[in-house]
Amino acid sequence: MPRDPLPSSGPPPRAATLRDALRRALRAGPATAKELSMDVGLRERDVAEHLAHLARSLEHRGEKLVVEPATCVACGFVFEDRSRLTRPGACPRCRSTRIDPPVFRIEGASSDG
Template sequence: MSQPGPQARGSTVRAALEAALAEAPEAGLTARELSAAVGISEKDVAEHLVHLDKSLKALGGRLQVVPAECLACGFVFRDRTRFTRPGACPKCRATRIDPPAFRLGH
């Protein structure tokens, strides 16, 4: 196998993320699950999702975010548009947060 350049590697990772997301059309996948599926860090997943969202939009689709939810009080992070996990609940300050999940939208 030849070594792909950085650019090729980026699009390969995004294709792998998209393929993983296509396998979970209902519940979606969290950054942690995507990280395990594709073999990159959760931080890198968030970065690649930003680019994947852009390329999906260019094709008339989008990346849907299933909002994160506070496990202590049930607060739903509806307004959150970033692809990373929130640190703490703004309502009760709990840090046990059910992370956002991502799925392919149309």
């Protein structure tokens, strides 16, 4: 089978496709960054960055990305003031590294499309 040359008209809209996949995964139900990374084939650390962009584009649709904050399994500390979407490394109160990661979901306009 002959090999097709790579298209030269610019890169495919991969980032937009990824965000669409993230959005679909989140519309199916709440998920952690790790679950999303497996769903869409991203590294976990890259999911947060795409989610930040997705959150902005969702606003135009009347939707909202909701983040359930990470919590410390050991003492129950809630990482409420954490603005980043990544999982914290350790609890500032008890130093435990047993952290329940943040859970993401989409709220708002429900008709899919």
